[in-house]
Amino acid sequence: MGRKMKVQIFGAGAIGCLFGYFIQKAGFDVVFVARGKQLEALQKELRITGLIDDSISIDARRYACKADVTFVTVKSYDTQTAAEQLAGKTEVVCTVQNGIGNEDILTEKVDNVVGGVTSYAANLVDYGVVCYAGEGITYLGDWKGEGASVVAEILKKAGMNVEVVEDIERKKWEKAVINATINPLTALLRVENGKIVEIEDVWNVAESIAKECEEVMKAMGYKLNAVELVREVATKTARNRSSMLQDIERGRRTEIEAITGEIVRKAKELGVETPVNELMLRLVRGLECSILSS
Numbered sequence: 001m002g003r004k005m006k007v008q009i010f011g012a013g014a015i016g017c018l019f020g021y022f023i024q025k026a027g028f029d030v031v032f033v034a035r036g037k038q039l040e041a042l043q044k045e046l047r048i049t050g051l052i053d054d055s056i057s058i059d060a061r062r063y064a065c066k067a068d069v070t071f072v073t074v075k076s077y078d079t080q081t082a083a084e085q086l087a088g089k090t091e092v093v094c095t096v097q098n099g100i101g102n103e104d105i106l107t108e109k110v111d112n113v114v115g116g117v118t119s120y121a122a123n124l125v126d127y128g129v130v131c132y133a134g135e136g137i138t139y140l141g142d143w144k145g146e147g148a149s150v151v152a153e154i155l156k157k158a159g160m161n162v163e164v165v166e167d168i169e170r171k172k173w174e175k176a177v178i179n180a181t182i183n184p185l186t187a188l189l190r191v192e193n194g195k196i197v198e199i200e201d202v203w204n205v206a207e208s209i210a211k212e213c214e215e216v217m218k219a220m221g222y223k224l225n226a227v228e229l230v231r232e233v234a235t236k237t238a239r240n241r242s243s244m245l246q247d248i249e250r251g252r253r254t255e256i257e258a259i260t261g262e263i264v265r266k267a268k269e270l271g272v273e274t275p276v277n278e279l280m281l282r283l284v285r286g287l288e289c290s291i292l293s294s
């Protein structure tokens, strides 16, 4: 490509701004799509705190424009709207969202869809201010058409850790198992991730959730030690407040439907029993109802 590549961040919140920051710093032409007070703040500047301390001027807009590559970084319940806005506007779309189903929604509207999983961590501390909380790695894989190698090249040039994998669907499900075990428990109990392992009664429930997820993955043809995976992540991120807990604390919707909801749906399809996950789904839905209506 002779001209400068145009990269778009659709949903310039915590993780989108972090990715966009690195990509713009590497010299790419980046557009940030945001809304409300976040858009107003970003039109002044984007400030990054935490592991980096910097402020940059960015091109922040309300609606999607034509781009070569678009990263979708809205919460999973906003992916449908993102997909509709992106139809005919981008050559490649890449999602690094948590949860299952986002790639399939994007596939309906865009020809080249790249699936992604990221362990980079960011929080929105104020409108226009993003705390870079943890360096991680992003796994990418072609979901429909091609684009993973182009997206990986952008992230590499941006100095980010990235790897293209053969089976991105497996990576997505592994992350969903971690989120399905840690996120509902931390949100319901209002505790940091480490407490899941530290409190024996809670760990017993966590083990039950993880084992059910392992059965679902087994029925899909994937071998996984879900209990050990969850123990490792909860221990490594012991002081984190999970994204679901943060959503509840901020009185916002959670991504429970794209995480536990999708695991329960897949379990039903494959004839696997998941009573503890079903209970978590109902309890988090109940918690959402109580905070959203209060």
Ligand SMILES: NC(=O)C1=CN([C@@H]2O[C@H](COP(=O)(O)OP(=O)(O)OC[C@H]3O[C@@H](n4cnc5c(N)ncnc54)[C@H](O)[C@@H]3O)[C@@H](O)[C@H]2O)C=CC1
Binding pocket: 010, 011, 012, 013, 014, 015, 016, 033, 034, 035, 038, 062, 073, 074, 075, 076, 078, 081, 082, 096, 097, 098, 099, 118, 119, 120, 121, 122, 123, 124, 243, 255
């Ligand atoms: N924050 C993190 O460290 C990580 C987040 N993720 C995943 O990335 C996704 C995004 O997470 P966060 O950045 O934390 O959420 P966030 O809520 O900070 O950012 C999403 C942004 O998208 C904006 N948005 C939604 N619909 C829009 C529309 N139609 N037009 C313009 N802007 C729109 C929202 O206003 C919000 O600012 C989630 O699926 C999350 O699970 C994955 C790994 C790490």
Ligand SMILES: CC(C)(CO)C(=O)C(=O)O
Binding pocket: 098, 178, 179, 182, 183, 193, 233, 237, 240, 241, 242, 243, 244
């Ligand atoms: C891995 C984990 C549980 C880290 O907090 C996460 O992805 C989240 O909070 O959504």
